[in-house]
Amino acid sequence: MKKICALVLGLLGAMNPLFAQRSNVSATPPMGWNSWNHFAEKVTEADVRAAADALVSSGMRDAGYVYVNIDDTWEGKRDAQGVIHTNDKFPDMKGLADYVHSKGLKLGIYSSPGPSTCAGYEGSYGHEDEDARTYAAWGIDYLKYDQCSFGDIIEQQAGGDQDKAASIQRAAYEKMHQAIMKAGRPMVYSFCQYGLYAVWQWGPDAGANLWRTTGDISDHWDRMSLIGFDQDGLEKFAGPGHWNDPDMLEIGNGGMTRSEYEVHMSLWAMLSAPLLAGNDLSKMTPETKSILMNRDVIAVDQDPLGHQAKRLWVEGPMEIWGKDLSGGRRVIAYFNRGEAAFDFDPRLSILAPLHGVRFKDLWSGNTIVLNEKSRLLVPRHGVLLLRQQ
Incomplete structure (x- = not known):
């Protein structure tokens, strides 16, 4: 199947310089x-x-x-x-x-x-x-x-x-x-x-x-x-x-x-x-x-899948966003737009499917396994950015 797709893309590029140029820049x-x-x-x-x-x-x-x-x-x-x-x-x-x-x-x-x-x-x-x-x-x-x-x-x-x-x-x-x-x-x-x-x-x-x-x-x-x-x-x-x-x-x-x-x-x-x-x-x-x-x-x-994140949850100045990555992994971002530190509740229903999953905190480098007791503290005007391992 991959060979067939590559052949089709190659033929499209040969027939249409517009397609060829746009497929080669900004992938x-x-x-x-x-x-x-x-x-x-x-x-x-x-x-x-x-x-x-x-x-x-x-x-x-x-x-x-x-x-x-x-x-x-x-x-x-x-x-x-x-x-x-x-x-x-x-x-x-x-x-x-x-x-x-x-x-x-x-x-x-x-x-x-x-x-x-x-x-x-x-x-x-x-x-x-x-x-x-x-x-x-x-x-x-x-x-x-x-x-x-x-x-x-x-x-x-x-x-x-x-x-x-x-x-x-x-x-x-x-x-x-x-x-x-x-x-x-x-x-x-x-x-x-x-x-x-x-x-x-x-x-x-x-x-x-x-x-x-x-x-x-x-x-x-x-x-x-x-x-x-x-x-x-x-x-x-x-x-x-x-x-x-x-x-x-x-x-x-x-x-x-x-x-x-x-x-x-x-x-x-x-x-x-x-x-x-x-x-x-x-x-x-x-x-x-x-x-x-x-x-x-x-x-x-720069993930090659090219998916843009979407907002999963919002309450006041607190937001959770999710993004799919290639290889079936996910990134979850906890954003605190408020004026004081905030503990996100790990028991939120949208987080339940992620319990037991290992994540890397991309700013501290620490490993986090999400569960109902996880501490998800985010500073004022801060972010907790977690990538599935």
Whole structure:
């Protein structure tokens, strides 16, 4: 049966380059680094090279973080032929891509379907084919496509008709997907349009490997937790090659406690979300490294089954989430969103089938055998993350 399935997939790929490309990128959620959360509009080529160096020297590359993604403000002007050029902060994008590739990493870039990006730089509106060819020539491996000024175009053309607005947005994102396909270089394609028009329902068919489901994250407990826990109900739309994206990681930027950052990492892993670090990699503390490079937690995110977790139980600020892993194993996460430590009751009916099962606590490394007397104490703004052994 496996040989037959492989043959069918091979034939599909041979007949349909779209199928072949999308089956070869983002089989698991993308992992890497993005410049925006820490550097924002100040990012330079030197910063990106330093990030690539740090991914290697810190061990993050070997833990799976391979994408080095440049966000907004790299763009210069177009020439008479409509070809985009970089600005003075990025004097040699092809040379930068070669450098990143020499480190065993991949380079990502940023644009918008509108005439300008969020920071007011040159967008791809009307130049999708030229830009996709340019990215391919530079050696780009990942494109984040941010709605920004295209929202004004949607408003003008749709006139308040939501169905028409959704159709206009989809067409714009699909247009760049087709341009990438024609350019001939496989790229991870990230839709950044804030979950508008139920993108998870049509994103995969429009070429997305991942799509934002929310507005922007920030380095604060309230914002991170709101975004993360609001993902419940979207699990049926995620799977190999196409992922819900609750935005980038804030771990290491200093706005949350260790316990809160462990919730952040645990929740994103349970959600099979992209893991794109957003901190200054050259100045990571041992604590930050230990959170970002917890191999057990990363394995939960990168499990090849590609199932996104779902909420199993909630009472006030206490939540229990479950996720199926390959090999028939399970991960259970006990989240405490409250303001004091909390003992989860091991006698909850949803936990009864797990009694007698051995679990590994993925943050402490301890082994736990669940039963009616198990102590399931979770600190304020904390998590107990258990993987079946």
